[in-house]
Amino acid sequence: MKVKSLIPFLIGGAIMWYFMLNSGVHATITGVLLAFVIPFGDGSKDSISYKLQHFLHKPVAFIILPIFALANTAIVLGSDIVATLSLHYSMGIMLGLVVGKPLGIALFSFLAVSIGLCKLPNDLNWKTIISVGFLGGIGFTMSIFVTLLAFDDQHIINNAKFIILLSSLTAGIIGFMLLKQNLKKKQ
Structure with a gap:
């Protein structure tokens, strides 16, 4: 693919997310599918995938995942x-x-x-x-x-x-x- 901009992937991803959400399929599957189509290119710093990965790394690692972990580990310990x-x-x-x-x-x-x-x-x-x-x-x-x-x-x-x-x-x-x-x- 010769696409050099992330915008078409973001627009397509947003549309796919909307339809996934409304179809009953878990909307996070959109992210998985989107990861398969965003071109990696030669792995250089100019590739869309590289730029996206480095842009998302800190917010995901230090904000999203810790919030997800804290929000989803509410464990009720019973007698069993x-x-x-x-x-x-x-x-x-x-x-x-x-x-x-x-x-x-x-x-x-x-x-x-x-x-x-x-x-x-x-x-x-x-x-x-x-x-x-x-x-x-x-x-x-x-x-x-x-x-x-x-x-x-x-x-x-x-x-x-x-x-x-x-x-x-x-x-x-x-x-x-x-x-x-x-x-x-x-x-």
């Missing part, structure tokens, strides 16, 4: 916390954040290095990548967002939020401990 841990969706969330995220990050990194897509820096080892992979399990903001899209029942949403918070905390602690141990050995 132990029972919540054994629910099938609880197990899926825990395995996804504590096992799936680190495994996915480590396997994709290994695959990328194996096929020559990238090179592992000399001062980085696989234990460090696995440790940082566990830190990837902290991402509770997107997990809560997906929960709100996936479930309608407020009781299930509340339980899922608790499990997400617990799993994120667990993954964070494991990642911190492994990283601390691994970095101590390097020194």
